[in-house]
Amino acid sequence: MKTINGNQFAEMVQMGAHHLAQNAAYVDALNVFPVPDGDTGTNMNLSMTSGAAETATHTTEHLGKTAQALAKGLLMGARGNSGVILSQLFRGFGKSVEGYAEVTAEQFAAGLQYGVDTAYKAVMKPVEGTILTVAKDAAKKAVEAAKEVDAIDELMTIILEEAKASLKRTPDLLPVLKEVGVVDSGGQGLVYVYEGFLASLKGEELPEKTAGGSMDEMISAEHHMAIQGFMDTSEIEFGFCTEFMVRLDETKKSFDEGDFRNDLSVYGDSLLVISDDEVAKIHIHSEQPGEVLNYGQQYGDLIKIKIENMREQHTDLVGEQPKKQKTVKHPYAVVTVAMGTGVSELLKNLGASAVIEGGQTMNPSTEDIVKAIKDVGAERVLILPNNKNIIMAAEQAAELLEIEAAVVPTKTVPQGMAAVLAFNPEATVEDNKNSMTQAFAHVKTGQITHAVRDTSIDGVEIAKDDFMAIAEGKIILSTKDLEVAAKQLLESMVDEDAELLTILYGQDTTEAHAQELADWVEAHYPDVEVEMYNGKQPLYPYILSVE
Amino acid sequence: MSIEIKNDFGQIEISQDAIAQIAGGAAIECYGIVGMASKHQVKDGLSDILRKENFSKGVLVREKDGKVNIDMYIIVSYGTKISEIAYQVQSKVKYTLGKSLGMAVESVNVYVQGVRVATM
Numbered sequence: 328m329k330t331i332n333g334n335q336f337a338e339m340v341q342m343g344a345h346h347l348a349q350n351a352a353y354v355d356a357l358n359v360f361p362v363p364d365g366d367t368g369t370n371m372n373l374s375m376t377s378g379a380a381e382t383a384t385h386t387t388e389h390l391g392k393t394a395q396a397l398a399k400g401l402l403m404g405a406r407g408n409s410g411v412i413l414s415q416l417f418r419g420f421g422k423s424v425e426g427y428a429e430v431t432a433e434q435f436a437a438g439l440q441y442g443v444d445t446a447y448k449a450v451m452k453p454v455e456g457t458i459l460t461v462a463k464d465a466a467k468k469a470v471e472a473a474k475e476v477d478a479i480d481e482l483m484t485i486i487l488e489e490a491k492a493s494l495k496r497t498p499d500l501l502p503v504l505k506e507v508g509v510v511d512s513g514g515q516g517l518v519y520v521y522e523g524f525l526a527s528l529k530g531e532e533l534p535e536k537t538a539g540g541s542m543d544e545m546i547s548a549e550h551h552m553a554i555q556g557f558m559d560t561s562e563i564e565f566g567f568c569t570e571f572m573v574r575l576d577e578t579k580k581s582f583d584e585g586d587f588r589n590d591l592s593v594y595g596d597s598l599l600v601i602s603d604d605e606v607a608k609i610h611i612h613s614e615q616p617g618e619v620l621n622y623g624q625q626y627g628d629l630i631k632i633k634i635e636n637m638r639e640q641h642t643d644l645v646g647e648q649p650k651k652q653k654t655v656k657h658p659y660a661v662v663t664v665a666m667g668t669g670v671s672e673l674l675k676n677l678g679a680s681a682v683i684e685g686g687q688t689m690n691p692s693t694e695d696i697v698k699a700i701k702d703v704g705a706e707r708v709l710i711l712p713n714n715k716n717i718i719m720a721a722e723q724a725a726e727l728l729e730i731e732a733a734v735v736p737t738k739t740v741p742q743g744m745a746a747v748l749a750f751n752p753e754a755t756v757e758d759n760k761n762s763m764t765q766a767f768a769h770v771k772t773g774q775i776t777h778a779v780r781d782t783s784i785d786g787v788e789i790a791k792d793d794f795m796a797i798a799e800g801k802i803i804l805s806t807k808d809l810e811v812a813a814k815q816l817l818e819s820m821v822d823e824d825a826e827l828l829t830i831l832y833g834q835d836t837t838e839a840h841a842q843e844l845a846d847w848v849e850a851h852y853p854d855v856e857v858e859m860y861n862g863k864q865p866l867y868p869y870i871l872s873v874e
Numbered sequence: 875m876s877i878e879i880k881n882d883f884g885q886i887e888i889s890q891d892a893i894a895q896i897a898g899g900a901a902i903e904c905y906g907i908v909g910m911a912s913k914h915q916v917k918d919g920l921s922d923i924l925r926k927e928n929f930s931k932g933v934l935v936r937e938k939d940g941k942v943n944i945d946m947y948i949i950v951s952y953g954t955k956i957s958e959i960a961y962q963v964q965s966k967v968k969y970t971l972g973k974s975l976g977m978a979v980e981s982v983n984v985y986v987q988g989v990r991v992a993t994m
Contacts, residue, residue: 361903361962362969405955408905408962418953449951451902451909459905 328479328528332429333393335528337386340397343523344379346533348372350519357512359503360457361408367512370407374414375520377404389428394421394438409513412446412458413520419445432482436469439486456501458513464493465521480528487521494518565595565612568635569619573607576627582607587626594619606630612637660705661750663743664691664713664721667864670740670831677747680705690717696724700732707731707756709763713743715800733760735767738800739774740862741829741872742767773798773816773871777835778805794868809836813844813869820873821852828855831862831870841869877937879976888975890935897944897982898929900970906959908949911987932987941980942971949988960984 331339347354347368354368381400386393398421401414419442424430430438443466446459453459468489469482476482497511498504504511526533575582587607588600595613602608607626613619616634623629660680665671666689671682681703685691691699700708707730712721715738725732733756737743749766750759778793789795789805796804796816803819806812821828828848832841838861845857862870876887898910910924910932924932934945944967950959964982971977 362965364965364969402953402955405958407958411954411958411962412905415954445953449908449954450905451907454903 329477330429330431331390331435331479331528333387333390336390336393336397337382339524339527340379340382340393341523342527342533343520344372344375346523346526347375347516347519349533351516354512354516354519357509357515359507359509360501360511361454366407367409368516370410371413371513371516373406374401374404374410377401378414378417380404390430391421391425391427394424397421409458409516412462412513413517415446415449416442416462416517419443432477432479433473435479436466436473436482436486439466439469442466454501456497456499456504457511458517460497460500461490461493461511461514461517465490465517480525483521483525483528487518487525490514490518490521565597565614566636566638567613567616568597568610568637569595569613569616569633570608570610571620571623571632572630573609573623573626574628574630575602575605575607579627580625582626590622591619594622658704658706659752660700660703660708661711661747662696662700662703662705662708663711663737663747664696664717665740665743665864666866667833667862669861669863670870673831673860673862674740674744674747677744678750679711679747685714685717690714691720693720693723693727696721697727700724700728700730705730708733709750709756709759710734711737711743711746711763713737713740731756733757735760735763737767739770739772739872740831740864740870741770741772744829744872745770745874769874771799771820771873773820773869773873774867775809775812775816775869775871776867809840809868810844813871814847816869816871817844817848820871821848821855825852825855825873827874828852828857829872829874830857830859831864831872832859833862833864833867833869835866836868844869877935877942877977888977891930893935893942893944893971893975893977894930894933896971896974897933897935897946897967898924900967901933901946901948901963904959904962904966906951906954906956907963908951908988908990911947911949913945913947913985942977943981943983944971944979945983945985947985947987949990950986952989952991956986956989960986 351368351372354371355365358365358367378397378401381403382393382397385396394417398414398418401417405411405414420438422445423438423441424434427434443463446462447453465486469486472482472485476485494510494514497514498509501511522533582602584600584602584607588598591600591609591611592598594615595611597610597612599610600607609623611619620629620632661678662681662683663674663679664683664685665674666685674682681699683691683695683699685695696710708728710721710725710732712718712734718734718736721734725734735746737746745767746763749763751762754762774797775794776797778789778791778795781791782789785802787802787805793805793807794809794812795802796812798816798819804812804815830841830845832838841859845859848855848857864870876889877893879886879888901907902909910929912924912931913934914931932947936943946963946967948963950956963984967982968979971979
């Protein structure tokens, strides 16, 4: 075929428009640029249909006149960016071939080139990687090839090949396409038009509906659409992106793609089904991925199953903070237990990553400990219970955790403080456990608390509301006078080896009182250094440690 | 004058000039647009196409009750379907402002100030 006339061109246009219409939905799905509203295919289709309708009613033998009709129809019906560009491409083409009753391959190529020139003139800032680029590359190739190729169908084959190759390159030119993983929608639309042209020239039939690109491309396009539709994670209706293949088995339920698609559509949206005689590939967004798989299994073996939680993915995508924030604050942590905000502060200042509220009468559970460690985001952890009643829970927590964990069995807050100080972030969990256990071994703890009832322990008579002095877990006296209790406790604890006395005074006493006590110690034991902190702990007016 | 956005961390002020530049930049990427024109054509020269730094002359940003309304003065290419191009400008400007500023645009009014014939 050396030339084409108006009638032949009109047929090409009809075929191009028809083929584009068949695939408009796919083009819609690809739409990311300039605004991802998923209407490029629809717009191009409406534009092209208008062009084709005008061509159909004004077809003459004269190619120039037929092309003019196409240009006019396209201009009137132009919809959307790609539609307008399409109209410009054929407006230029129409102008170029205006005077010809029929065109040669060379004139046809020149027409395409003039169309591209026209289209580029109408834009201030052409964006490459769009339909413009695809048209430009194809036209350039056409002009080159027409120097050697006379047959128009042969030329059209070359044009289509180049258009497809150019389309494939669009993601390299336009980052947004690469990001989503699709080719340009407008460019794809133009390729469909050219495919129609070629089929018409060759007298071939095109498949009624081609799959349009690979399944993977369609899936990323569907995903893109799904994400565009929902700005808020909570609005995702179907949460699981489910993809699988069924190896069709003749002995099982007989496969009909239409029925299959219909049946699956009740489980969710973004459904894609592609099949040949052997396998069916399915992609669907569903709330019940299990049901979908069960359905698929009726037709044969499932292969290549992939299910993803899109809510999680979307959360990442839109940059929302995940609800359960797992920031790794302290990959290697010391988690301890204490009562009183002052004590907590002190422990944290000494190096504890987290302090769980608790202690006597309100022991944290294993669960509390596990949760605290997870909140910290620790990968390795040392747990300091600071109370003999919590050691068990801590041990259990250490076992439950799927990370390296060890318990340093501190029974009192002063022990815990000494242990925290010995923590070495460079050492292994095991080594730390050993050195921290050694560190608290030489700490003597004294505590003063209220008696809650009358009793007799360790040979000491205790009356309700008395102050009990406890040295190293042993009750040494009970008295109504806090000062007497404190002084006697100190006397029992401070010996020649004592270097440092730490006083943690609690809610039930005053700083002035604690200061008096400190002064008294300094007067009586000049070699002992005294440190005093407001521990704000309940129940224990004084917690003392002697090292 | 500027548009204020308040969030948990404090407030953000975006000048109308900045908004005009983003809107103008989005518009001139639209197919069929030849350029932005001045709102005051007589005063500023009848057919002068505005440069980037002058976009504010062709893009009017108004704020009312926290909603932004934009007027755009454009020049389009001859032989194109002007209504479609104007619509493209509206949709692209709205989308771009929403994306880059998180700003809800109530209206984008497009005034076609001129038609340029592309010289071949």
